Amino acid sequence: MTFEEFTNAAAPAGWPPPLEALWHEQRGDWERAHQAAQADHGAAAAWVHAYLHRVEGDEGNAAYWYRRAGKSLPPAGTAWAEERAAIARALLADPVRGS
Numbered sequence: 098m099t100f101e102e103f104t105n106a107a108a109p110a111g112w113p114p115p116l117e118a119l120w121h122e123q124r125g126d127w128e129r130a131h132q133a134a135q136a137d138h139g140a141a142a143a144w145v146h147a148y149l150h151r152v153e154g155d156e157g158n159a160a161y162w163y164r165r166a167g168k169s170l171p172p173a174g175t176a177w178a179e180e181r182a183a184i185a186r187a188l189l190a191d192p193v194r195g196s
Contacts, residue, residue, distance in 0.1 A: 100186050115141040119185050122149060140166050141188055148184055152177050 098106070106120065114137035122130035127149065134146040147162030151171075163170050171180050 098189055100182065100189060103185055103189060113137070113141070113188070115139075115145040116185065116188055118142070118145045118149065119181055119188070122152065123181060127152065144168050144184060145188075148177075148180055151180070 103116070103120070104123070108120075112120070114133045118130040118133035120130075121127075121133060131146075131149050134142050134149055136142075143162050143166035147159050147166055147168065150156075150159035150162060153159075160170060
């Protein structure tokens with residue numbers, strides 16, 4: 098699936114939880130996104146979980162999840178949509194490692 102297909106896709110039946118989480122957050126449903134991210138304990142889900150807490154404004158919790166994912170905090174001023182797209186592209190390229 099390409100990023101464009103992901104962005105325009107219908108509901109994510111059978112998708113890996115990290116991609117499902119990004120899909121829901123992109124559509125404004127932070128709670129469902131958070132539930133999907135919590136349903137998986139891998140590094141990709143931790144990365145999405147970190148992003149979700151950054152969107153929420155909980156920088157401390159976000160930093161914890163970025164560390165769990167083995168990722169750095171995005172540079173200051175990085176827009177949420179830009180980060181979401183970068184994560185989605187990485188996960189679509191390699192859903193297990195997200196890189």
